[in-house]
Amino acid sequence: MALNKKLLLSPRKVDITLRRLAQQLIENHGDFKDTVLIGLQPRGSAVLQKLLEILNSQASSKIASGTLDITFFRDDFRRRDTPLQPSKTKIDVLLEGKKVVFIDDVLFTGRSVRSAMDAVQSFGRPAEIELLVLIDRRFSRELPIQPDYSGQHVDSLIGDKVLVEWQHLGATEDAVYLETGDNE
Amino acid sequence: MSELSTKHLLGIKYLVKSDIELIFETASQFKEVINRPIKKVPSMRDITVANLFFENSTRTRLSFELAEKRLSADVVNFSASSSSVSKGETLIDTVNNILAMKVDMVVMRHPKPGAAYFLSQNVDSIIINAGDGAHEHPTQALLDAFSIKERLGSLEGKKIAIVGDILHSRVALSNILCLQKMGAEVRVCGPATLLPKHIESLGITKSTNLIETLEWCDVANMLRVQHERQNLKFFPSIREYSQMFGIDKKKLEGLSKKIVIMHPGPINRGVEISTEVADSKQSIILDQVENGVAVRMAVLYLLAAKTEINFSN
Numbered sequence: 001m002a003l004n005k006k007l008l009l010s011p012r013k014v015d016i017t018l019r020r021l022a023q024q025l026i027e028n029h030g031d032f033k034d035t036v037l038i039g040l041q042p043r044g045s046a047v048l049q050k051l052l053e054i055l056n057s058q059a060s061s062k063i064a065s066g067t068l069d070i071t072f073f074r075d076d077f078r079r080r081d082t083p084l085q086p087s088k089t090k091i092d093v094l095l096e097g098k099k100v101v102f103i104d105d106v107l108f109t110g111r112s113v114r115s116a117m118d119a120v121q122s123f124g125r126p127a128e129i130e131l132l133v134l135i136d137r138r139f140s141r142e143l144p145i146q147p148d149y150s151g152q153h154v155d156s157l158i159g160d161k162v163l164v165e166w167q168h169l170g171a172t173e174d175a176v177y178l179e180t181g182d183n184e
Numbered sequence: 185m186s187e188l189s190t191k192h193l194l195g196i197k198y199l200v201k202s203d204i205e206l207i208f209e210t211a212s213q214f215k216e217v218i219n220r221p222i223k224k225v226p227s228m229r230d231i232t233v234a235n236l237f238f239e240n241s242t243r244t245r246l247s248f249e250l251a252e253k254r255l256s257a258d259v260v261n262f263s264a265s266s267s268s269v270s271k272g273e274t275l276i277d278t279v280n281n282i283l284a285m286k287v288d289m290v291v292m293r294h295p296k297p298g299a300a301y302f303l304s305q306n307v308d309s310i311i312i313n314a315g316d317g318a319h320e321h322p323t324q325a326l327l328d329a330f331s332i333k334e335r336l337g338s339l340e341g342k343k344i345a346i347v348g349d350i351l352h353s354r355v356a357l358s359n360i361l362c363l364q365k366m367g368a369e370v371r372v373c374g375p376a377t378l379l380p381k382h383i384e385s386l387g388i389t390k391s392t393n394l395i396e397t398l399e400w401c402d403v404a405n406m407l408r409v410q411h412e413r414q415n416l417k418f419f420p421s422i423r424e425y426s427q428m429f430g431i432d433k434k435k436l437e438g439l440s441k442k443i444v445i446m447h448p449g450p451i452n453r454g455v456e457i458s459t460e461v462a463d464s465k466q467s468i469i470l471d472q473v474e475n476g477v478a479v480r481m482a483v484l485y486l487l488a489a490k491t492e493i494n495f496s497n
Contacts, residue, residue: 069213071213072213072217072225072226072227072255072485073225073226073227074227077227077228077488077489078230078488078489078491078492078493079492079493082186082187082489083186083187083485083486083489084186085186085206085209085210086209086210086213087213088213088216089213089216089217090216094221118226119225121222122217122220122221122222122223122224122225123220123221123222124221
C-alpha cells in the first residue's frame with residue numbers, strides 16, 4: 001500500500017500556531033501563578049518545551065511545568081499485542097488546588113487524555129484541568145473529550161497517521177504531516 | 185523490544201539480556217511511582233495474585249505484597265505453616281485448588297530447588313519464583329543488579345564480589361547469572377567449606393581471602409550466614425567467621441578505594457557486616473529494599489501484560 005504524506009503545517013505555520021496557543025494561555029492564565037503546564041509523555045513534552053520557550057520569553061516569573069506518563073493508567077492493558085514502554089514522569093509540584101493544562105501533540109480517540117486525568121490524581125486534586133493540543137483529529141473521538149485550545153483541526157480516517165516532527169528531536173524542521181493510505 | 189521473552193519468572197537462567205534491560209527500564213518508572221504522594225497505579229486491577237510461601241519470609245513476601253497492591257492487584261496470602269500442606273496435600277493439588285478460585289498469577293517460595301519450574305510444567309498459571317531452596321531467587325538478583333546499576337551507572341565491566349555462604353545461597357547463583365548476563369565480572373569469596381566445588385565452571389573466580397577480594401572488587405555483596413540451613417558445622421565459630429569474612433570499618437577504610445557494600449538481608453549485625461559499615465554512606469542496603477518493590481512491580485507488570493483477558497465467557 002502506497003503512503004501519501006501531505007504537509008499539514010509548515011515550519012512557519014507551526015511557529016505561528018504555537019505563538020497563538022501561547023497567547024491564548026496568557027489570556028486565560030495571566031501570570032500563571034496557580035497554573036501548572038503538564039506535557040503528556042512521550043510526544044506532548046515536545047510541544048510543552050516549545051510553548052515554554054515562547055512563554056518564558058514573555059513572562060516575568062518562571063512557569064511551573066512537568067511531564068506525565070500515562071502508561072500504567074491506560075485502559076488497554078492486556079488488550080494490546082505488546083505492552084507500551086513507559087516514559088519518565090517528572091512533576092515536582094503538588095497539583096492540589098492548581099489549574100492544570102494538559103499539553104499533547106495530537107488529540108485522536110481521547111483515551112490518552114482520560115488516562116492522564118486518572119494519572120494526575122496521584123499528585124493531588126487539581127482545581128481544574130484544561131487541554132491544549134497542536135492537532136485535533138475531529139470526528140474520531142471514542143470518549144466525550146474536547147480540547148480547550150487547539151492549534152489546527154484535521155479531518156482524517158482511522159487508518160491515517162498524523163506525524164509531528166521537531167527539529168530539536170532530530171527532524172530536519174518543525175512540521176506536521178498527514179500520512180494517508182492509498183484508499184482509492 | 186517491550187515484551188519479555190518468557191511467560192514465567194522461574195530463574196535468571198531463563199532470561200536474556202534484553203529481558204533484564206526491559207525490567208530495569210520499567211522498574212525505574214515504577215520507582216518514580218512509589219515516590220509519589222499517591223503510590224498506586226491501576227494497571228493490574230483485574231488480576232488476582234496468590235503469594236504462596238512454603239518457607240518463612242518476611243521481607244520478600246512483604247515486598248511482593250506491596251508491589252502487587254501498588255499495581256492494584258487483588259492479593260491472597262498463603263503460608264505453609266497454617267495450611268493443608270501439613271495435612272499431606274501435594275503441591276499441584278494445593279496450587280490447583282487455589283487456581284480454581286480464579287487466581288491469575290502465583291508467586292511462590294518453596295524449600296525444594298526446582299519447585300517453581302515443576303509447578304510451571306504442571307499448572308496453568310503464571311509462576312514467579314520467590315526463591316526455591318538453594319537454587320534461584322531471581323527477583324533478588326534483579327534488584328541487586330538494578331541497585332548496582334543505579335549507583336555505578338552501568339554493570340558492564342564492573343567487578344562484583346559475593347562474600348559468604350555461597351553453598352547454601354540461592355541469592356548467589358541468581359546474582360552470578362544476572363551479573364554475567366549484564367557484562368559484569370563476578371568473584372565469590374568465603375570459607376572453603378562454603379564455596380561449592382566446581383563453582384568456577386560458571387565462568388567466575390573464587391577466593392578465600394577477603395581483603396584481596398575487596399581490593400579487587402567495585403561492589404561487595406555480603407551474604408547472610410544462614411544458621412538455619414547448617415546442620416553441620418562449616419566453620420569453627422561465628423567469632424572466627426566474623427574475623428575472617430566479616431566486613432568492619434577497619435577493613436573497609438584500609439582499602440585503596442571506596443567500594444559499594446550490599447546485603448540481601450536480614451543482616452546479622454556484627455557477623456558478616458558491622459553496624460558502622462551497614463549504616464555507612466558506602467552501603468546501599470536500604471536502596472536495595474526500596475528498589476525491591478519497584479523491580480517486583482516491573483516483573484509483575486511485564487508478566488501480566490503477556491496474559492489476555494478472556495471475554496468469551
